[in-house]
Amino acid sequence: LETIQSLAYGFTVCLTPENLLYCFIGVLLGTLIGVLPGIGPSGTIALLLPLIFHAPAVSAVIMLSGIVYGAQYGGSITSILLNVPGEASSVITCLDGYQMALKGRAGPALGISALGSFIAGTLGVMGLMLFAPTLAKFALRFGPPEFSSLAFMSLTLVTYVSKGSVVKSLIMACVGLTMGMVGMDPITSRTRFTFGVSFLTDGFELVYVAMGLFGLSEVLVNLGQTIKREVLDAKIKNLFPNRQDWKDSAMPIARGTILGFFLGIIPGFGQAIPTFLSYAVEKKLSKHPEKFGTGAIEGVAGPESCNNAASSGTFIPLLSLGIPANPSTAILLGALLILGLQPGPLLISGRPDLFWGLVASMYVGNVMLVLLNLPLIGLWIQMLKIPYSLLYVFIVLLCQIGAYSVNNSVNDVLLINIFGLIGYLMKRYEFEGAPLLLGLVLGPMLESSLRRALMMSDGSPLIFFTRPISAVFLIVSIAFLLTPLFSKERVGKKAIEAED
């Protein structure tokens, strides 16, 4: 009953004209960037960070969250119609979605993708509504040892599930941690790693690091490649799946929702990895696994539901523990800090307007997304025809203006360009940006909780192992750190391939 009352309160917050507008802008932008290959939700949220300085906190969070879950809807459109995934989480949809489109069944593929996403998204929000407050109450028992172990575990998991080499991901996490500690030490007020440069006293601001590493660098990488887009010209009909399609898709949607939601909660998994697992599960359980890859609707329904449920799941550690699960939520965490909010166990009880307003906006946002995706499919197809050589100019210009508008400073424009170049070089040298960003965001929390824990225990590191919750987090971290040593699959895979 308490949950229903809180949700009703959330709707009173969300259903104001201002918040509805912000929600609409968020899901519209989410769909747009999902449709347009070349810029992801992390990049878009990073680009929009400067705008939140001018918006009320709840409205800003509603809009930025709309981008995160809205991108999952839009990403499938390009996968189905172009065989080019709009987002990493829609890669697997290409396999059967595009085949369905080639067979003249683009309509049902798009329909089941949008409706499955709606079902999974709505169930995911219900899960968020039930699990996040419970987890936050549980997390009130956490002290500094638990928080430092949790931050350490999150970083370890993110490096483990990153693409490519674990060694490179670990280096990025450590570089991010160090960057997070640049500037004034909050305990001793001593400046460190500034090397006499005055603007480093405040540390690296998330705004330009994220905009450079995730916004500008993505554009530079895409400019170095040739993006070919051939949209299927056939008229799209029968967007609503028939009875047989629903029969084939019902269980994949249910399984995808459960799998996506629970894997989304675990830091590092994000939205993409669960979709691959969902596809594998559906293929394994299917009576006709040979049909997968030739246009099986189950291969679209499962993963597309999965990525939406996962996107709701990623909000649980963010809102209840203050731990981001992927780059998008890491930037959201930064946004919450910019807005003067402290993500963690006290956020839900301290700012019920924010939490319940956000939850209610997700229900509303999911309805808006279905309405945006199905009737307006023709519009999104037209958007796909905009050449990248025109589009990138507007993205780059938005980056420059956004960076400038934070402090009205040309130095920030220079910094975003420097981080854009660093991000481009990182991608060229196959270093992942996600561990660095999470290190930067979690660094201050890890440092302060680690130091306080050691002071509490009179310098005994055993405190991390004698407290059960902390011990569990550390055992999981150590297991994930050691696993690559016993698996040739990960460590040095690229180097071995290159040597061969």
Place this chain on the structure above:
Amino acid sequence: MSHELKSGFFFLGLSLLVIWESLRVELGSFMEPGSGFLTLGAGLAICTLSVVLICRGWKVRETQKPFSRRVLLVVASLFIYSLVLNLLGFVLATFFLVGSLFYLGQPRQWWWLIGISALVSALTYLIFGVFLHVYFPRGFLGI
């Protein structure tokens, strides 16, 4: 030299800098960790991992892909933009930036480039400068 070897040496150098600065700013003790306590750990980890990268990269022979000329020119345009923004002012600097970006995206007729650059810089000034009250630099022309 392989990518792994190059990046390994870069991060080895960076780790030595981190270790040196951590030792300089006071390490503290386990009972009372100082400002450089955790960064020393991070520095040592980067150092160890970069040695692993160097060892791996030593054996690898790979052909290097050249940098895309278009990317280099776009990066150069962006750095020039950030350096001349105060001098030229937002409208003029953005006009040149947008023109060069459109040209680098796909070479087009000069009149098209001038027209679209003027339109985009005027519109962005109107949206961000006038409606959203961002105080852009005015430059030597005062616009």
